[in-house]
Amino acid sequence: AQSVTQLGSHVSVSEGALVLLRCNYSSSVPPYLFWYVQYPNQGLQLLLKYTSAATLVKGINGFEAEFKKSETSFHLTKPSAHMSDAAEYFCAVSDPLTGGGNKLTFGTGTQLKVEL
């Protein structure tokens, strides 16, 4: 079964510093990968997705992620953090071979705190 691991349930950065949120997956084949952001008491909003077209994926709000097959990773980065980036971030995977194409498997989330 596929799984997603997000290292670090809480990450704190200074405003203007690099943001790095880690995501590793386990899948028998390169999966489809997604990053979502959730603000308090709201639903999840799609930041970006990897669907094999390009390994470096650019998303909204200045975020990007790089798919590394050799490391089974899909880490999320942003060069300069802004206070408005404080939220919870979820990595999710969809395996194209299991027939579970209707199901996403989510990581447990990383809470990002941005400090002045």
Add this chain to the structure above:
Amino acid sequence: DGGITQSPKYLFRKEGQNVTLSCEQNLNHDAMYWYRQDPGQGLRLIYYSQIVNDFQKGDIAEGYSVSREKKESFPLTVTSAQKNPTAFYLCASRAGTGGIESQPQHFGDGTRLSIL
């Protein structure tokens, strides 16, 4: 604007009572999902539906029931058999064409259920 509407935003359940959470989408999506979110546990799939009049159990279906009589609607009933229903419930939908596995899920803003 197209989107997913969940209602109510907050819901309270008495002991032994069934309650129904509403989810409506106008995105013309074929697939719909219900997730339960608890702090530190990410999102767990309760039920999903790929087409009208058909649905499948997710990972934590016990104590829940759903129906899919219309493409736009996928209500979730939390029954009295669910002994720990306090959580944030999220509804999502996904386009059913063009390789569903690569399509992201779109989320509503959630319903927070609490026990009186």
